[in-house]
Amino acid sequence: MEKAYDPSKHEARIYKLWEESGAFKPAGDPKKPPFSIIMPPPNANGNLHMGHAMYALEDTMARYARMQGRPTLWLPGTDHAGIETQVVFEKELAKAGKSRFDFSPAEFYDATYKFVMENEHNMLAQMRSLGLSADWSRKKFTLDPDIIEIVYDTFKQLHDDGLVYRANRIVNWCPRCNAAFADLEIKYREQIDPLYYIKYGPFVLATVRPETKFGDTALAVHPKDERYTQYIGEAIEADDVLGKIKLKVIADEHVNPDFGTGVIKVTPAHDPNDWEIGQRHKLDVKQAVGTDGRLTEIAGKYAGMKVLDARQQVAQDLEEQGLIEHIDMNYTHSVGYHDRCGTQIEPLVTEQWWLDVQELKKPAIKAIKSGEITFVPSRFKKQALDWLEGLRDWNISRQIWWGIRIPVYYNAKNDSKKPYIIASHETEAEKYYGKGNYEVETDTFDTWFSSGQWPFATIQTTGDFDRFYPTTVMGTMRDILYQWVSRMIMLGLYRTGKIPFQTVYLWGAVNDAQGKKMSKSKGNVINPLEMTTRFGTDALRLALTIGVTPGTGGTISEKKIEGYRNFNNKLWNVARFILEKADDYSPINPDPQTPADHWILARVSRETVAISKAIEAYRFSEAGERVYSLLWNDFADWYLEASKSETNLPVLVNCLESILKLAHPFAPFVTEVIWQEMAWQKQNLIISPWPDNFKTSSAKAGEFTQIMALVSQIRSISVDIGLQKPALLADSNLVLANTGLIKHLARLSGIEKGEGSGLAIPGVSAVWLKVSPEQIQSYVSKLKRRRGEAGEYAARLKSQLDNKAYVKSAPAELVQQTKDRLVEAKELAGELDAQIKAVEA
RNA sequence: GGAUCUGUAGCUCAGUUGGUUAGAGCGCUUGAUUCACAUUCAAGAGGUCACAGGUUCGAGUCCUGUCAGAUCCACCA
Numbered sequence: 001m002e003k004a005y006d007p008s009k010h011e012a013r014i015y016k017l018w019e020e021s022g023a024f025k026p027a028g029d030p031k032k033p034p035f036s037i038i039m040p041p042p043n044a045n046g047n048l049h050m051g052h053a054m055y056a057l058e059d060t061m062a063r064y065a066r067m068q069g070r071p072t073l074w075l076p077g078t079d080h081a082g083i084e085t086q087v088v089f090e091k092e093l094a095k096a097g098k099s100r101f102d103f104s105p106a107e108f109y110d111a112t113y114k115f116v117m118e119n120e121h122n123m124l125a126q127m128r129s130l131g132l133s134a135d136w137s138r139k140k141f142t143l144d145p146d147i148i149e150i151v152y153d154t155f156k157q158l159h160d161d162g163l164v165y166r167a168n169r170i171v172n173w174c175p176r177c178n179a180a181f182a183d184l185e186i187k188y189r190e191q192i193d194p195l196y197y198i199k200y201g202p203f204v205l206a207t208v209r210p211e212t213k214f215g216d217t218a219l220a221v222h223p224k225d226e227r228y229t230q231y232i233g234e235a236i237e238a239d240d241v242l243g244k245i246k247l248k249v250i251a252d253e254h255v256n257p258d259f260g261t262g263v264i265k266v267t268p269a270h271d272p273n274d275w276e277i278g279q280r281h282k283l284d285v286k287q288a289v290g291t292d293g294r295l296t297e298i299a300g301k302y303a304g305m306k307v308l309d310a311r312q313q314v315a316q317d318l319e320e321q322g323l324i325e326h327i328d329m330n331y332t333h334s335v336g337y338h339d340r341c342g343t344q345i346e347p348l349v350t351e352q353w354w355l356d357v358q359e360l361k362k363p364a365i366k367a368i369k370s371g372e373i374t375f376v377p378s379r380f381k382k383q384a385l386d387w388l389e390g391l392r393d394w395n396i397s398r399q400i401w402w403g404i405r406i407p408v409y410y411n412a413k414n415d416s417k418k419p420y421i422i423a424s425h426e427t428e429a430e431k432y433y434g435k436g437n438y439e440v441e442t443d444t445f446d447t448w449f450s451s452g453q454w455p456f457a458t459i460q461t462t463g464d465f466d467r468f469y470p471t472t473v474m475g476t477m478r479d480i481l482y483q484w485v486s487r488m489i490m491l492g493l494y495r496t497g498k499i500p501f502q503t504v505y506l507w508g509a510v511n512d513a514q515g516k517k518m519s520k521s522k523g524n525v526i527n528p529l530e531m532t533t534r535f536g537t538d539a540l541r542l543a544l545t546i547g548v549t550p551g552t553g554g555t556i557s558e559k560k561i562e563g564y565r566n567f568n569n570k571l572w573n574v575a576r577f578i579l580e581k582a583d584d585y586s587p588i589n590p591d592p593q594t595p596a597d598h599w600i601l602a603r604v605s606r607e608t609v610a611i612s613k614a615i616e617a618y619r620f621s622e623a624g625e626r627v628y629s630l631l632w633n634d635f636a637d638w639y640l641e642a643s644k645s646e647t648n649l650p651v652l653v654n655c656l657e658s659i660l661k662l663a664h665p666f667a668p669f670v671t672e673v674i675w676q677e678m679a680w681q682k683q684n685l686i687i688s689p690w691p692d693n694f695k696t697s698s699a700k701a702g703e704f705t706q707i708m709a710l711v712s713q714i715r716s717i718s719v720d721i722g723l724q725k726p727a728l729l730a731d732s733n734l735v736l737a738n739t740g741l742i743k744h745l746a747r748l749s750g751i752e753k754g755e756g757s758g759l760a761i762p763g764v765s766a767v768w769l770k771v772s773p774e775q776i777q778s779y780v781s782k783l784k785r786r787r788g789e790a791g792e793y794a795a796r797l798k799s800q801l802d803n804k805a806y807v808k809s810a811p812a813e814l815v816q817q818t819k820d821r822l823v824e825a826k827e828l829a830g831e832l833d834a835q836i837k838a839v840e841a
Numbered sequence: 842g843g844a845u846c847u848g849u850a851g852c853u854c855a856g857u858u859g860g861u862u863a864g865a866g867c868g869c870u871u872g873a874u875u876c877a878c879a880u881u882c883a884a885g886a887g888g889u890c891a892c893a894g895g896u897u898c899g900a901g902u903c904c905u906g907u908c909a910g911a912u913c914c915a916c917c918a
Contacts, residue, residue: 004880188916195918207918220918256918264918271918333917379845383913386844390914482914508912513853515911547854547866551846555853559867566880577877614857621855625865640877712884719872719884747873747883793862805898814860821861 001579001677005572007536010673015128018672023686024135026464028071035065036073036468038455038501039134040476040484041142043081044120045088048127050510050518050556051477053528056541057507057620058475059132063665064615065472066133067690073468075458076127076134078120080142082447083177083185086402087340089115105401105442112402113143126529131537131668133686138462142450143404146461151450152407152424154495159422163356164396170268170275171395173348174338175293179399180352181338182446184483186345188334195331196315197261199323200247201238202231206260208331209270210318211310213240214299215288216247218266220277223251225262241317242300252277269349285349293346307346353397353406353443357490361388364489367499373489376505376618377551380481384504387482388490396449403444410439452487455500471501478506478551505618506551510544513557531561538667539565545666546624567628568670571663574636575674578652587680590654590694596642596741597651598696599704603634604658605693611662612690620666627663635659638708638745645740653678658691703734706764707742710735713761714746714769720782721775731755731766760835762786763828776839783839787832794825 018024026034037058042048062074089112090100100108120141127134140147158164171180193208203219219236221228231249238245247265254277255264268278269287278285287296295302295310302310318324336345365388367373368381375381397406409429410420420441423429429438450457455474459465474485485504492500511517512524519525531540535558542564548554592598607630614623635655643652657678664671664685675685718726728743728751730736739751758768759776762783797818800806807815 001877003878005878183915205918209918254918260918267918273916273918383845387914479913515853517911549855557853557867560853562880563866566878569880570878573878573881575877580877617857619857622857625855629865636878637882641882644876715883716885722872789862796862800899803898807898809898810860817861 001572001576003573003576005536005569005670005673007538007568007669008533011129011131011532011537011669014669014672014676015131017676017684018133018686019128019136021684021687023066023684024074024133025137026071026073026135026468027687028066029069030071032068032070034071034073034468034472035062035068036075036459036464036471037062037473037475038458038471039074039076039132040474041077041079041140041451041454042123042127043084044078044116044123044141045081045085046119048123048130048528050526050528050544051553052127053130053540053544054477054507054510054553055127055132055475056130056544057505058473059130059134059541059668060545060615060620060665061473061475062133063668063686064690066687067661067664069689071467073138073464074132074134075138075140075462075464075468076132076136077140077142077454077458078123079451080116080402080447082398082403082444083179083181083340083400084447085112085116086177086400089402100401108401129529129532129537131541133668138458138464140458140461142447142454144461147450147457148404149424150457150460151404151445151453152422154453154491155407155445155449156422156424157495158355163360165354165356166351167354168349168351169354169395170270170272170347170349171352172336172338173291173346173350174341174343175291175346176341176343177338177400178291180348180350180395180397181345182395182448182483185339186336187339188336190332190334192330192332193335194315195260195328196318197325197327198318199238199325200240200263200265201236203228203236203263204261204325205263205265206328207265208333209267209311210314211295211299211302211305211307212267212270212288213265213314214242214295214302215267215269215286216245216265217268217278217284217286218281219247219249220252220255220264220266221249221262222255222257223253225255225257227257227262239321239323241314241321241323250277250281250283252280270347272347275347275349287349289346289348291348291350352395353408355394355396355449357391357394360490360494361391363493364388364486367489367493373499373501374503376503377549380478380504380506380551384481384486384489388486391486394446394449396446397443398446399443401444403447404450406441406443406445408441409433410441411437412439413437448483448487449491451484452491453495455488456492456496469496470499473503473505474501475505475507478508481506503618507548508551508553510553511555513555513559515555526556526558531558535561535565536568536669538568538670541668542567542624542628542666545620546628548621550618564667567632568667570632570636571659571667571670572674574631574640575656575660575677577640578649578656579674579677581647581649582653582678585649585653585680588650590648590651592651592694592696592700593648594642594646594741595700595702595704595707595738596639596646597648598698598700600635600639600655601651601694602696602698602701603630604655604691605696607634608658608662608691608693615665624666627659627666631659631663641745642704642741645744654694660685661688661691703738706734707738707745710761710764710767711742711745713764714748717759717761717769717779718747721771721779723769723771723775725749727752727770729754729756729758729768729770732764735767760831762832762835763824773839780836780839783832783836787829787836790825790829790832794822794829797822797825 042052062072066072172186173180195206195208196210198205232251235246235248266274266277268275268283268285288299290296293307295305297303368385407422407424408420411417459469488500539561543561592601607626611623611626660671672685727749758770761767
């Protein structure tokens, strides 16, 4: 073994060893409960980022389950990611001076497919480099034909159940993408725009969008607004840029009498609220802006102008005609933008496919409410419920080219046959309508409609449904709780009658060292692959696990990753130290002899229990921290040092084996590399069973705890007084029975039997440091300080015990503990007093 | 407008149902070291747990309010 652990020399080899050994495939004890995770499919349109590195947590769960002997399935996949990928690919095209309009939709689809396949290949390699123990032989892609088949079935079934319908409604239209999007795909931004106060007959109307006035079909006031009651029901004629117009005044609760002038123009085709008013009052819908973001024919001379240009022109013309009362130039409001491409959203009325969710969401709400599905952290339960309860019908059609085409064929002849049919293959349409008598739907599904079916769709096509569904855990970013997790629950329950997963584990975005969001514009993005190259995959994984609580992504920095690189090196060197002695070792149960032997075996056993509990409760940070501290603070700093005075190889090796197992789910590579160095191991660490507890004597282990306390005291005093290798005088059986050990640990020149001279070690009876009276003098101030502390502590304990209510109400155990402590504190104070007195005499 | 989260050492964060003298890593100070590891070891400094009330024998932990920061949802003619 080399002096320092170099991950780059081992990781690829070890991953290959795992994969080729079949360790990622489900095996395990069929009598044990199966464990399954469906990997959230990364969008196959770029490189892995820090968010994907959080999959390490899922890997930790999978590795732990595997070592528990549970049949374990971690099913990976990749996502075509609809509009996101289309936008990414269009940017790629733009670099070559092209746009999607240089292609037919089919050509564009094929080109995108090729692009995605290249990226997928790349990403799969990157995910392997993260050490993810997923079963790649089962990998699914959201556009795999068998997946699409299931999505089609779901659509047809929903339609047959009357839950899918087609309707004209106002939607969020992106003029750049030329497609409608869901509310969740819109991000609102605050901005300042001019608010125009336009004269209209007897009224003044406030609007930021004068260009939509050609779509106005009414004026509205609040029913109780006394200023306007006389006009309600009247048709008012007024001058306008295209000549005289006439609009009816209606009364609607929606109008806020305090805003502007209390009168609004109603434009049902271009404003969601106006659409609602229009529905209530059966108003005409006049489209003034087209899907291309330009004004339509009804805008007369403004037809063909882009929205913003038309706004300026209309405002200018109104002004020239004296129809503008005034303009508020500081009006702040929020405007919707398409979150993927950043284009301002145009509310438009278009015909779309809708999913009626009112019935669909009920079982989902029930499953969450009843706790059949649990959330980690639990606060997301309420969020998921709130969202589902307020959920309205879902527009599942997108006018984009990259996606799963909606399997609908329309009657082109408008004859007595059905207006459309749903068919997974065009041949069915041809059979039904006859060649040339039908039109193919060109809309694609909202990506989330298909990915909402991901858990059951994947596992059905791999043949694992019966064994592994419902899956155990869904781990993903909390940002997609609504768009993905909720929909998986709805659609999973709809199609299978079962919940898709038992537990939802959510994490947040990974932030930089200052806790700031990572973004390209801030230049604080840390590339996970660069980090794994420089510090090793295990180091990155530990940095993303420890110090990170559920629901957050925590912070990451090079410094932090470097720290865990050091941990891996520590582990490596501990192993190197032990294995150098283990040439002829053959496996044997540990036979503890010394107090140290008992102590370390007890520590490892205790931590095995604590770490298991933490992992099972999804407290990965705590579990990782315990592994870290067990290896470094207990095993290396104390036991390895102790073993230098008395070596018990089976204890060393057994502890190392246990620690490697405990660390494996967190740091899979370095632990397996070390494991492979152990000539006697018959199977790889990845499939080795989780460690058992050792048998120890707690009395013996307690002796070592006393020795540790003594050693710490001696070290501390030595530093305070500036002693180099002092000698010790002892009249304690424990000390005299462990002279070699204590000498080594406390760096003493020797230990003699004897008593009563020199500096007594506070809190430890019958042990003295052989130092001169002058040296004790230099220590007296420290002794006094400690005396003071002991006194204060004793006083605090005493007042607690004097409190009758405490003694009465607190658990008896706790009260007893307080009493014991008081005795100890008093003893210590007494010792210190005696010592101070002796010195000052 | 509705909701959620956060505020603990110089920095980044733990602290599970209220119960030791509040912890870790990094940073800092002092010292050590050819014998597994300088990607090391030892010792140490550093916190009125944002603030104000309350409940309790006991509050970092529970409740109310205030201040500061972050996020989500709804919505703004």
